[in-house]
Amino acid sequence: MEKMNLLKEWSYTPTRIDRGYTRKTLYLNVGTPEMRIKDVSDEMIAKFTGGRGFDLKLLWDAVTEDTKWNDPENEWVVAGGPLCGITQYPGSGKSYSAFISPLSEQSYDSNSGGYFGPLLKFSGFDALEIQGKADRDIIVYIDGDEGKIQIFESPLRDVNAYTVSETLHDYFAKDEADKRNISVICMGKAAETTFLGCVNASFYDVRRKAPRLKQYGRGGGGTVLRDKKIVALVVKYSNVKGTENNPVDMDVLQKVGVKLHKEIHDFDDVQCKMRSIGTAHLNEIMDEYNILPTHNFKFGQHPVDPEGNRARIHSEKYKALFTQNMPDGCWYGCSLACAKAVDGFELKTGPLKGQKVIVDGPEYETAAGLGSNVGVYDPEWTVEANFYADHYAMDTISLGTSLAFVCECFELGFLDTKKTNGLDLHFGNKDALMELIHRMAEGKDDFALAVGKGSRKMKSIFAEKYGAPREIMEKIAMEGQGIETSQYMCKESIAQWGGYFLTLKGPQHDEAWLIFMDMVNKQIPSFEDKAEALHYFPNFRTWFSLAGLCKLPWNDIEPEDNHTRYKPQEAARVPEHVQNYVDIFNAVTGQSITKEDLISMSERVYNFQRLFQVRMQKGNAVHNIPDRALAPVFPDEWDARKEYHDAKLLEETGIDPEGLSTEEKIKKLQEHRRGVWQVLKDTVYKRRGWNKKGIPTLAKLKELGMDLPELVAIVEKYSTPEDDYC
Ligand code: SF4
Numbered sequence: 001m002e003k004m005n006l007l008k009e010w011s012y013t014p015t016r017i018d019r020g021y022t023r024k025t026l027y028l029n030v031g032t033p034e035m036r037i038k039d040v041s042d043e044m045i046a047k048f049t050g051g052r053g054f055d056l057k058l059l060w061d062a063v064t065e066d067t068k069w070n071d072p073e074n075e076w077v078v079a080g081g082p083l084c085g086i087t088q089y090p091g092s093g094k095s096y097s098a099f100i101s102p103l104s105e106q107s108y109d110s111n112s113g114g115y116f117g118p119l120l121k122f123s124g125f126d127a128l129e130i131q132g133k134a135d136r137d138i139i140v141y142i143d144g145d146e147g148k149i150q151i152f153e154s155p156l157r158d159v160n161a162y163t164v165s166e167t168l169h170d171y172f173a174k175d176e177a178d179k180r181n182i183s184v185i186c187m188g189k190a191a192e193t194t195f196l197g198c199v200n201a202s203f204y205d206v207r208r209k210a211p212r213l214k215q216y217g218r219g220g221g222g223t224v225l226r227d228k229k230i231v232a233l234v235v236k237y238s239n240v241k242g243t244e245n246n247p248v249d250m251d252v253l254q255k256v257g258v259k260l261h262k263e264i265h266d267f268d269d270v271q272c273k274m275r276s277i278g279t280a281h282l283n284e285i286m287d288e289y290n291i292l293p294t295h296n297f298k299f300g301q302h303p304v305d306p307e308g309n310r311a312r313i314h315s316e317k318y319k320a321l322f323t324q325n326m327p328d329g330c331w332y333g334c335s336l337a338c339a340k341a342v343d344g345f346e347l348k349t350g351p352l353k354g355q356k357v358i359v360d361g362p363e364y365e366t367a368a369g370l371g372s373n374v375g376v377y378d379p380e381w382t383v384e385a386n387f388y389a390d391h392y393a394m395d396t397i398s399l400g401t402s403l404a405f406v407c408e409c410f411e412l413g414f415l416d417t418k419k420t421n422g423l424d425l426h427f428g429n430k431d432a433l434m435e436l437i438h439r440m441a442e443g444k445d446d447f448a449l450a451v452g453k454g455s456r457k458m459k460s461i462f463a464e465k466y467g468a469p470r471e472i473m474e475k476i477a478m479e480g481q482g483i484e485t486s487q488y489m490c491k492e493s494i495a496q497w498g499g500y501f502l503t504l505k506g507p508q509h510d511e512a513w514l515i516f517m518d519m520v521n522k523q524i525p526s527f528e529d530k531a532e533a534l535h536y537f538p539n540f541r542t543w544f545s546l547a548g549l550c551k552l553p554w555n556d557i558e559p560e561d562n563h564t565r566y567k568p569q570e571a572a573r574v575p576e577h578v579q580n581y582v583d584i585f586n587a588v589t590g591q592s593i594t595k596e597d598l599i600s601m602s603e604r605v606y607n608f609q610r611l612f613q614v615r616m617q618k619g620n621a622v623h624n625i626p627d628r629a630l631a632p633v634f635p636d637e638w639d640a641r642k643e644y645h646d647a648k649l650l651e652e653t654g655i656d657p658e659g660l661s662t663e664e665k666i667k668k669l670q671e672h673r674r675g676v677w678q679v680l681k682d683t684v685y686k687r688r689g690w691n692k693k694g695i696p697t698l699a700k701l702k703e704l705g706m707d708l709p710e711l712v713a714i715v716e717k718y719s720t721p722e723d724d725y726c
Helices: 042-048 052-062 116-122 161-172 176-181 221-227 250-267 274-288 315-321 364-369 379-392 396-411 430-442 446-451 455-466 470-476 494-501 515-520 527-547 575-589 595-616 635-639 642-653 662-688 698-704 709-718
Strands: 005-011 024-029 034-039 076-079 095-100 107-112 127-131 138-143 148-153 182-186 199-205 210-216 230-236 341-346 356-360
Touching: 042 052, 042 595, 052 076, 052 095, 052 107, 052 127, 052 527, 052 595, 076 116, 076 221, 095 116, 095 221, 107 199, 107 595, 116 182, 116 199, 116 230, 127 230, 161 182, 161 199, 161 210, 161 230, 161 379, 176 182, 176 199, 199 221, 210 356, 221 230, 250 575, 274 315, 274 364, 315 379, 341 379, 356 379, 364 379, 364 396, 379 396, 379 430, 396 430, 396 446, 396 455, 396 470, 430 446, 446 455, 455 470, 494 515, 494 527, 494 662, 515 527, 527 575, 527 595, 527 662, 575 595, 595 698, 595 709, 635 642, 635 662, 642 662, 698 709
Parallel strands: 024 127, 138 230
Antiparallel strands: 005 148, 024 034, 076 095, 076 127, 095 107, 107 210, 138 148, 182 199, 182 230, 199 210, 341 356
């Protein structure tokens, strides 16, 4: 590539890390342009810990309650956290982003692997804020070796992810060996044309000699960055060492790390097989338990093929596609190594048709969302859809759920080929679905543009433009707070209704995944048990986002005696691994936290984020659940498991299904479960210390030491005494 045109340059002295923190954050306004380095106070660390906590605090300070996703003051903030970048314990390279989302119009957080978070911290920054809008396409370069921050005019006509990441690894590296010292954040064309824009983050794979991509997938963060005219954010830091975080006790860090490496070595092959299949090992498990989303979450199992074969998208199919025996970790030291890839995949469609590429994934969410949920049982199609979704920068979860909604609308007759500009979008129509994905990125076709706005906005567009019945679409569009549901069927798990729809940011499984505890193992039978789980797990999982860790090594690998040593509810927490986290946090930071402290650290940020949503929604941050998430909506959905659903109706309501029409049975079960949802919501709100509107009480804020003036003001503005539970 030709030499890029330098628009602006600043110098700085990188601060070295002490006990996990640099205590500096970098603010860049790409509109003015302006650069500032801010100090991190003791109070900021005490209240927000790091990672997502820092993101949300910085974002809160940058926006007002009227800020829209495409206002210049909206920010995309990214931070690692105090453990981010350690190399001794698997899963320690995650970074977390936050921004006002175009889909939900409130704060959203999204995490990614790859090297960006660690290299940013090693370059001297606990967090990076990007604000403003540039007047042309730009590339931001942070050089942690030289202490330089540069903004270049982007010469790249092709803004798609694989092109940009390969070009910039080449451009900024001195030689082949230097490429691993670089990480590129980049988007793609669909981040300009849709609200589903994801952010890709690279790590250089030295064996494949190519950049690989992980994603801050959800919420439309890529759309925010492209709106700011950012083509790429590049960071460079050379000669990464295992001591970069300057921990207080390297011996403990090494000892705990070795213990987990051994567990992974000994048990991964008999537990989750993350090293050979990645998270795609879930495909057949979900299918077996009837929770694999199929045809827009109507069914939980996919139909057998004409030969009676059930295993059309099971993990053995993906295992055959993934290159085996490669150390596919997305950060140094992750021996769980789940970042599987398909090598030498020849694309059959689109602008790169005929080229052989490396495809990152598919992970389970992509395999289900761009598989059974759209009625496609062809792993090679899913691999191609996965490639283009990443390349164009579309979140594969929102894309899969949005396309599934479109297919059902087509089958219901709300759409036809005239409205879709010639595409026959019945479930399983692979060619038309792939063409729609390309059109969404191209941004010229009005129907594809509507789909790219996501499920919530599609409902309005389809109703207004095509006369589609709003009431039915409200029942079947699987979204909450404007965010598409990730790929698990929750109809039969009351706790997972909460795990999806009583969340901070919408239905994403990174808060709580309780289906097995609840539906399969029946370990949390009462509402109080479910509420306890919906308090503990969202907070425990929040902690990963504060520290800068990947959740997967917590429970996708377990000590051999976990289930014999502990009672079931305790075993689900994987107590030995929780202790590992306490030990490594203390070993890095020099603090003396306990297991209980993990939860209170998280609770502070969890309640802060809840009040952020209350602020952005002006007191109206309501938790809703669509009918499709509660129970069957249509007779064919009921009849697919008729005996099961009839029995459930009798068991749950006492109503004898005998003699009732299927429509009557559906109505009665829906009414009953909506009542159950309300009881769940109240029980969870009470357990969390929130009022009837889901607003944290002043007493809760005081208990957490979060009675900060700006939070107290929000509570007082939007709560009345009548909102309190007695
Ligand atoms: S478990 Fe997988 S996603 Fe998590 S850090 Fe390791 S390779 Fe990356």
